[in-house]
Amino acid sequence: MADDNVDVVIVGSGFAGALIANELAKLGKRVVILEAGDGIPIDINKYMERFYKAAAKVPESPYTPTLFDEDTGLFSPEVNDPSKMPAGRPTVLTITEDWANPQKSYLVQDKKKDDGQPATPFGSTYDRVAGGTSHWLGTCLRFVPADFEMRKRYPNCPKGFVDWPINYNDLERHYRKAEEELGVSADIGEQNYLGITFPAGHRYPMPRIPESLTDRAVRNALKNLNPAETAFLGMSRPPTEIPVRGVPAARNSQPYKNRRACAGNTNCIPICPIQAKYDPTITLNEALNHKSVTMMKKTVAKEIVLDGDLRRVTQINYIDYGTGAAQKEGRIKAKIFVIAANAIETPRLLLMSQNAGRKPEGVANSSGMVGRHLMDHPYYVAWGLLPKESKALYPYRGPLITSGIEDLCDGPFRNERGAFRVDIGNEGWNFVVAGGAAGGDPDVTTIDFVNGVNRSGANPDGNTGVGMFGKNLVDKLNETITRQFRVGFLVEQTPDPDNRVTLSDFKDGLGLPRPKIAYSLSPYTKRGIVAAKQLQDLLFGKMGAKDRTTVQPIDPTLFEEEINGQRVQLNYGGAGHIMGTYRMGRNPKESVVDSFQRSHDHDNLYLVGSGTFPTGATANPTLTLAALALRTAEQIAKRV
Amino acid sequence: MSESTRRERAKEAQTAPEDDHVSGRLTRRTVLAGVAVTTAAVTVGVDTPTVAQSAISDMEAFTQLSAALTGLPAGKLAPTTDSIGIKQQYFNWLNEKEPAAFASLLNIAKRRIAENKDTAPQAMIDELRTSDSTNFLARSIVLMWYLGSWYSPANLKRLVDERSSRVPVFVPHTVISPKAYTQGWVWRIAQAHPMGYSDMQFGYWAREPAPIEDFISRTAAKGT
Numbered sequence: 001m002a003d004d005n006v007d008v009v010i011v012g013s014g015f016a017g018a019l020i021a022n023e024l025a026k027l028g029k030r031v032v033i034l035e036a037g038d039g040i041p042i043d044i045n046k047y048m049e050r051f052y053k054a055a056a057k058v059p060e061s062p063y064t065p066t067l068f069d070e071d072t073g074l075f076s077p078e079v080n081d082p083s084k085m086p087a088g089r090p091t092v093l094t095i096t097e098d099w100a101n102p103q104k105s106y107l108v109q110d111k112k113k114d115d116g117q118p119a120t121p122f123g124s125t126y127d128r129v130a131g132g133t134s135h136w137l138g139t140c141l142r143f144v145p146a147d148f149e150m151r152k153r154y155p156n157c158p159k160g161f162v163d164w165p166i167n168y169n170d171l172e173r174h175y176r177k178a179e180e181e182l183g184v185s186a187d188i189g190e191q192n193y194l195g196i197t198f199p200a201g202h203r204y205p206m207p208r209i210p211e212s213l214t215d216r217a218v219r220n221a222l223k224n225l226n227p228a229e230t231a232f233l234g235m236s237r238p239p240t241e242i243p244v245r246g247v248p249a250a251r252n253s254q255p256y257k258n259r260r261a262c263a264g265n266t267n268c269i270p271i272c273p274i275q276a277k278y279d280p281t282i283t284l285n286e287a288l289n290h291k292s293v294t295m296m297k298k299t300v301a302k303e304i305v306l307d308g309d310l311r312r313v314t315q316i317n318y319i320d321y322g323t324g325a326a327q328k329e330g331r332i333k334a335k336i337f338v339i340a341a342n343a344i345e346t347p348r349l350l351l352m353s354q355n356a357g358r359k360p361e362g363v364a365n366s367s368g369m370v371g372r373h374l375m376d377h378p379y380y381v382a383w384g385l386l387p388k389e390s391k392a393l394y395p396y397r398g399p400l401i402t403s404g405i406e407d408l409c410d411g412p413f414r415n416e417r418g419a420f421r422v423d424i425g426n427e428g429w430n431f432v433v434a435g436g437a438a439g440g441d442p443d444v445t446t447i448d449f450v451n452g453v454n455r456s457g458a459n460p461d462g463n464t465g466v467g468m469f470g471k472n473l474v475d476k477l478n479e480t481i482t483r484q485f486r487v488g489f490l491v492e493q494t495p496d497p498d499n500r501v502t503l504s505d506f507k508d509g510l511g512l513p514r515p516k517i518a519y520s521l522s523p524y525t526k527r528g529i530v531a532a533k534q535l536q537d538l539l540f541g542k543m544g545a546k547d548r549t550t551v552q553p554i555d556p557t558l559f560e561e562e563i564n565g566q567r568v569q570l571n572y573g574g575a576g577h578i579m580g581t582y583r584m585g586r587n588p589k590e591s592v593v594d595s596f597q598r599s600h601d602h603d604n605l606y607l608v609g610s611g612t613f614p615t616g617a618t619a620n621p622t623l624t625l626a627a628l629a630l631r632t633a634e635q636i637a638k639r640v
Numbered sequence: 641m642s643e644s645t646r647r648e649r650a651k652e653a654q655t656a657p658e659d660d661h662v663s664g665r666l667t668r669r670t671v672l673a674g675v676a677v678t679t680a681a682v683t684v685g686v687d688t689p690t691v692a693q694s695a696i697s698d699m700e701a702f703t704q705l706s707a708a709l710t711g712l713p714a715g716k717l718a719p720t721t722d723s724i725g726i727k728q729q730y731f732n733w734l735n736e737k738e739p740a741a742f743a744s745l746l747n748i749a750k751r752r753i754a755e756n757k758d759t760a761p762q763a764m765i766d767e768l769r770t771s772d773s774t775n776f777l778a779r780s781i782v783l784m785w786y787l788g789s790w791y792s793p794a795n796l797k798r799l800v801d802e803r804s805s806r807v808p809v810f811v812p813h814t815v816i817s818p819k820a821y822t823q824g825w826v827w828r829i830a831q832a833h834p835m836g837y838s839d840m841q842f843g844y845w846a847r848e849p850a851p852i853e854d855f856i857s858r859t860a861a862k863g864t
Contacts, residue, residue, distance in 0.1 A: 210843045213848065264845050395832070446826050452800060481826070
């Protein structure tokens with residue numbers, strides 16, 4: 001690579017990397033992208049075939065490197081040996097009771113934290129392929145203004161919470177720019193809650209996505225509430241109605257930028273078969289259509305190299321494992337470097353960059369904050385079943401999620417417990433059944449009625465081993481499956497310095513240390529899940545739904561809390577929202593980057609993505625990280 | 641069943657005249673032949689004689705058996721003009737995985753159809769339930785049509801045997817092919833579509849779906 005005249009090197013081609021590359025491309029800047037995984041496929045047919053054939057249709061299932069034995073479609077520990085894969089990645093299929101086994105899991109999950117407390121599983125995953133984690137849902141919520149000011153507004157919240165160095169108004173213009181780029185469908189009229197504002201006359205790029213029948217049932221159930229029923233929420237006034245709002249989504253409600261309108265394939269995660277949902281390969285392709293932009297695929301950055309006085313980055317050393325039969329080491333120089341490798345791979349690269357002992361703590365880490373404050377939105381999911389007398393909901397139709405509950409994500413309770421937002425699923429019980437022990441639906445429920453068992457909880461009277469055949473079976477399945485629903489609660493997580501990404505002693509296929517994770521939920525966050533469970537009980541009661549949520553005794557995320565004098569078993573999953581490990585802030589002693597995501601330590605190094613979030617709020621992070629990336633691109637463009 | 645028999649079955653199936661199951665109903669010719677044969681079988685007290693197999697093909701028996709087990713019309717499972725041809729994949733798969741039990745099921749189907757085509761569906765079910773080997777393979781066959789996946793009879797038996805387990809037992813399955821997934825009938829029974837495979841139009845999810853009959857018995861099986 002003739003690298004003498006490169007303006008910007010970007011590590012990673014996901015949301016943040018692709019957006020920045022494209023903004024710079026439009027200005028004719030010379031950009032090289034290093035992508036650890038495969039390039040953009042010519043078409044997505046291979047992704048779709050792999051998904052259809054996969055026994056476990058998990059978020060990572062369509063993408064490469066494949067998780068599966070190509071013949072059987074079964075998860076293959078051999079294919080996935082994390083010590084052999086050049087660019088491995090986590091998968092939910094290894095988050096089992098054996099979650100801390102580094103022979104199976106790419107992420108080396110510790111069972112103990114630095115403070116001596118037990119660690120529990122980190123449940124989120126990502127992809128390492130061109131376009132990054134395309135298995136996102138498409139949710140494009142803005143943060144509410146209070147999300148940027150947790151310390152100022154809620155002085156009693158746990159000490160990890162800080163104010164952002166920017167506020168909602170600083171980011172508003174870039175939110176709009178990101179919504180334009182990703183193509184967001186929503187109606188302004190229902191998005192102005194909790195202080196979210198728009199300029200007069202502004203419209204989203206497309207009208208909202210229509211709501212589903214399940215959305216409507218949830219809305220009706222929460223229309224007339226007694227203040228005594230909602231007092232537990234700790235809002236300034238107990239609500240007598242909890243609104244259900246359309247979720248803004250990067251999902252076309254009409255043709256947009258040469259892509260079709262959504263046809264309701266009910267498959268946003270892991271993959272939209274018609275690309276009606278935005279994914280970063282769209283922007284990446286646009287960037288690569290410029291002559292001044294190139295991407296090196298199967299190229300893993302291994303070290304960020306600093307100059308003699310350790311102030312500026314001079315080059316990135318990489319391993320190219322794709323071009324020839326043997327691995328090839330290389331280096332690339334540029335004026336500015338952007339690390340856009342997500343909130344686990346970015347701190348990993350910074351920590352690996354010890355510059356032959358000149359930087360034992362790694363690059364950009366004079367604060368010691370790199371890798372700390374790992375956050376997710378711990379995801380509490382509840383499964384409901386309406387009785388056959390109720391009107392059916394007809395799930396497994398439409399986008400996976402079309403509406404949610406947003407109005408409960410801010411209030412005085414944030415002094416005491418984690419906030420949450422709620423998403424309403426349109427995919428019945430597809431997202432695992434029975435606490436994950438049995439797999440997902442429609443398989444588990446179907447087997448229950450065919451085989452006379454009751455793993456789903458939907459066949460309590462038929463757990464006799466006899467099973468059903470014929471017309472009766474058809475009727476029973478129709479009656480049951482069309483009345484399934486689920487709701488999920490995304491809970492704000494305490495930024496905890498001991499929730500960490502560090503380097504493990506276990507290596508990947510290139511001989512590089514794999515990320516080690518130590519993670520747990522704080523009491524504040526668990527109290528957020530308790531409130532979520534109380535809202536679930538209220539909702540299910542109003543809907544007349546049976547609760548089919550199960551927490552298995554072997555679930556490593558299980559914990560017990562007391563609700564109204566009763567011991568209740570709860571659990572959490574990963575939302576895929578990996579945040580916080582190189583937080584932004586004003587004080588270089590307490591943060592890694594400034595509000596433009598520039599390293600406090602190194603003038604020409606930018607670290608982008610949701611790793612810079614100092615607090616995680618409750619909204620899905622993609623739109624905010626996209627807005628921040630566009631803001632960063634503007635600053636970089638002025639400098640090269 | 642030997643390798644050679646298996647190949648012959650497959651060959652026979654491929655050449656089976658489609659006209660034998662127009663609209664999912666047996667033709668007069670096959671029914672008459674079947675009745676005559678059954679009488680003979682009962683008389684001598686042995687399993688279905690070979691002459692019956694020439695009267696009603698294995699594929700036809702498989703189709704009728706599948707219809708009885710799944711509660712779905714034979715003409716929908718295996719249409720006369722079958723551009724998708726999933727029945728052949730399943731037939732070959734069963735011959736490969738469970739040849740003996742599959743042969744028993746086909747014999748039961750043929751015998752019962754020959755006895756009385758109206759009572760055959762229930763008679764088949766009553767008889768196959770009398771033995772674990774046929775009972776559990778029948779369940780595997782239903783799951784195959786519904787889900788496009790193979791859940792082996794042994795694993796289904798295990799689920800039954802351990803149905804009181806404190807933690808639900810996990811059993812593995814194989815998606816038979818990408819096509820099998822996209823042809824799964826459970827999605828239609830749910831008045832929906834396979835996740836990731838739909839030809840419905842923007843906004844359909846805001847309305848109630850068409851009646852279930854439109855999904856499983858009338859022509860517009862994938863309709864909105």
